[in-house]
Amino acid sequence: MSSGSIAEPNTMASEEGVPVDLYIYDLSNGMAALLAPSIIGRHVEGVWHTGVVVYEREYFYGGTGVSSCAPGGTQLGAPYKVERLGTTFVPFPVFNEYIQGLATTTYTGSAYRLLEHNCNHFSDEVAQFLCGARVPKHIVAQPERDLPPALRLALEAVLYKLVPDGDQVYANGVRHSRRDSPDFLTLNNQIEEARVASQELGARRSTLAEKLARKERRKEKKRKKQRGQDGDVADLDDDMAEAVEVVTEQRAALAGPSSRDLDAEADERLAEEQRRRARDPPIIYRDIDGAQEFEAFSKALEGAELNADEQQSLDELQQYLVQGEGSWVLGDEFLSFIGRVLSDDGLKSECRVGALRCLAAAALRDDVSLLLHQDRRHHALLAYAHRVDAHPPPEQLALAVFICNLFENTSSSEWLLYISEWEANGQTLSNIRVTTKVCVHCVLSEAGELRDAGTALLYNVATKEVKTVVFDEVCVELCMAVLQLVAWAPGEETLWRALAALARLGAHSAEVPQLVAMVGPDPSAFR
Structure with missing residues (x-):
């Protein structure tokens, strides 16, 4: 999906996020405004094609699938209009995986329809994933708004005459198709890297x-x-x-x-x-079977009133956990469904435990990060986690197991430690602070099973390498919890996890050894 002479996108996202723009083009180049009154009896400003520009690339969809090029690098020339949709904090590898998922499933070349399933629907879906924004409604709904059903075929024929390939766009004179290979983007990036390396080698030789x-x-x-x-x-x-x-x-x-x-x-x-x-392999709860957890969750939901979207989300979860489909089957409303289960006091606690156990099974899969990044709008998962001390013990345990299992994959574990702030119930929170609260609460729990999960989570957090000022503060908070736990003389395995974590926290933050010296006990006493 990368055009020949365009440099590889800058994938280094700052804490301020990466800008996301919508490039809007008039496919008819002004012809629609002239011809529409005589064809459909009303004015049409343009026939819209859109592309999403992020990470210094423009991504769009057409008759040969998903493509990308340099911003404004198509044969359509300069865009008719550019709108800023917002900023994204989605890491480029996650976005890349998401785009490849779309390109090989929902947005293949064969699935393209000029009026019903086109570039604007693609841009709308990508914009929601990146920053929760939407393509202007008048663009997405143009066929329904500007075209009576009886005249759709007539206008479609005219559009194909105006734009021979329908909504297909060429980037720098080269047609790009995702049908060529599932690894098309990776291959092109490698070619681009080789080209740049060759240029640099030539410059060095010169x-x-x-x-x-x-x-x-x-x-x-x-x-x-x-x-x-x-x-x-x-x-x-x-x-x-x-x-x-x-x-x-x-x-x-x-x-x-x-x-x-x-x-x-x-x-x-x-x-x-x-x-x-x-x-230091993370401590993971691998004895979770997705099919069994889904069956228990479905049984717990029996008698609950689910609307059509929620029932659809439940069916999508079955496809994901039981049938082994990719996370792309989980639609836009899936996390709204999970958020409702976690927040609705009218549902039984078993429903929330079932949902969390299903998420813990999903956390063991390498594509779970795509699901997590869809939660950036509502923060339903971590807003629930922040209230850990208010939940019943079975929910606390299921939550701790879910968070522990997120350390199975690097991208999902990094999601837990994001420092970007967000609002929930009037409070300013961040992923790393919520993760820390759950960890400390579980470590200091009187319930042995919950304390076991807490020390596993503590160990996983401590063995991560996070170079931020915020993590220095987290180290101090976790250190205090460890010292309090050690003073209770816990069992051998719990003690080992706590002291192993303490050693790593001491390597992360210079304040930890000082706290150990002041508060005690002396670690050398635990041989």
Whole structure:
């Protein structure tokens, strides 16, 4: 999905988020405004095509599937209008996986329909996923609004004459199709990386050849100097060449790391994360069977009044957990359904336990992060988790198991530790603070089973590498919980988890060893 000479998108998302824009094009290039009155008896401003621009790429859908190019890089030229939809905090790898899921399921080339399932529906769905925004309704609903049923075929025929490929757009003269390969984006990115590397290698070779030529000139001038020819000029040229070389190298050093350096740094961080996981594998509850948990959840919901959307969401959960479909089967309303189950006091507690156990089973799958990032609008999952101390013990345990299992995959564990703030019930919260509250509450619980889950979660959090000021504060809070737990002389396994976590927290924050020294007990007492 990447066009030939366009550089790889900048995938480094800042804490302020990445801007998301909607590029709006008139496919008819003004012809619709001229012809519509005579065809349908009313004015139509344009025939709209849209693309979503994020991470320095424009993503769109047409007759050959999902494609991407540089912003404004299609044959349609400059967009008719650009609208800012918002900002996103979805990591690029997660977004990339989401796009590939759409391209191989709902938005294949064969599924394209000019009026019923087109680029605008695709843009609307992607915008909701990225930042909870919607494509303007008049664009998505244009067929229903501007076209009476009896005249749809007539207008569709006219549109195909105006735009021979319907809604298909060409990027830089190249047609892009997701049907070519499921790994089309990855392959193109690799080609682009190779091209950039080749250019850099060529530049280095050119620089090296230039340096060698300069040295050869200096040698020649020295030989002339020894023969008494142009001695002073040779010295001056030699000094100037060396000065230029020094200044060039200093400028390169001051310019900071290049994009390739940043990519190498990201690869190193990923490698370090994998080494850390191999050294300190997370504590996960793997004895959860998705099919059994779904059956228990469905039974608990018997007698509950579910509307059509909620029943559809329940059916989608069955496809995901029982039939093994990807998380793409979970529709836009799925988390609203889960949010209702978790917040509706009219439902039995067994319903909430069932929902959380199903989520714990889902957490073991590598595509669960796509589901988590859909919760950025309502924060239904973590808003419920923040009230952990108000829930009955079975719900607390199911919640702790769910959060522990999210450490099975790097992307979902990082989601738990996001520091971006959001509002819930008049309070300013963040994912990392909610995770910390659940951890501390469970660690200090009087119930042995809940304390076991709490220390597992404590260990998982402590063995993550998070370089933020917020995590320093988290380290102190978790340290205090560990010291209080250790003073109770817990069992061997619980004690090992607590002290292993304490050692890692001490490596993260310089305040932890000071607290241990002040509060005690001395860790050396636990041999």
